[in-house]
Amino acid sequence: MNASGPVLRDIHLPPAAWWPPAPGWWILAAAVLLVIGVVAWLLWRHAMRRPLRAALREVDSLEVDYARNRDATQLVDGASRLLRRVARRIDPGVASRSGDTWRAFVQRHGRDLVTQEALDDLVEARFRAHPAPDTPVLFAALRTWCRNALRGGLRARKRPNEAHEAPAEAAST
Numbered sequence: 001m002n003a004s005g006p007v008l009r010d011i012h013l014p015p016a017a018w019w020p021p022a023p024g025w026w027i028l029a030a031a032v033l034l035v036i037g038v039v040a041w042l043l044w045r046h047a048m049r050r051p052l053r054a055a056l057r058e059v060d061s062l063e064v065d066y067a068r069n070r071d072a073t074q075l076v077d078g079a080s081r082l083l084r085r086v087a088r089r090i091d092p093g094v095a096s097r098s099g100d101t102w103r104a105f106v107q108r109h110g111r112d113l114v115t116q117e118a119l120d121d122l123v124e125a126r127f128r129a130h131p132a133p134d135t136p137v138l139f140a141a142l143r144t145w146c147r148n149a150l151r152g153g154l155r156a157r158k159r160p161n162e163a164h165e166a167p168a169e170a171a172s173t
Contacts, residue, residue, distance in 0.1 A: 051150050056146060072125075079122055083122075089150065109148045118140075
């Protein structure tokens with residue numbers, strides 16, 4: 001020990017290197033990645049709901065038009081066109097089908113019995129001279145069907161489509 005105190009060494013700095021970063025930088029990077037992931041998920045979710053909102057607005061428009069002029073033929077045609085447009089978003093090939101293939105597609109997305117019956121009546125009403133649909137049931141069925149079809153449409157695309165497999169099976173026999 002020195003009379004004036006201990007002998008101290010000068011400040012010792014670590015070697016200058018940019019890697020590995022300090023723990024604060026790792027935390028910041030993780031937070032930025034988390035924010036980017038959440039924003040991307042929210043944007044994806046918003047984009048997936050856009051067609052559903054448009055379809056539900058169209059059902060509302062059909063309802064307003066029907067309340068204004070009470071034209072059942074126009075209502076049935078508009079509802080049928082709406083079903084075809086929604087079907088085209090889910091599976092473009094099935095939207096041009098008719099008969100049992102189209103009916104099976106509509107039934108598959110109308111999961112409850114009331115919706116299935118109302119939409120089955122809609123398919124038949126289009127070919128009547130004077131259709132008389134039960135409008136409150138029809139509007140509720142259209143909303144339910146659009147929700148089911150557009151929310152489940154992405155999952156349905158990943159499954160094999162029965163409508164496209166049937167001709168291949170018939171050709172192989």
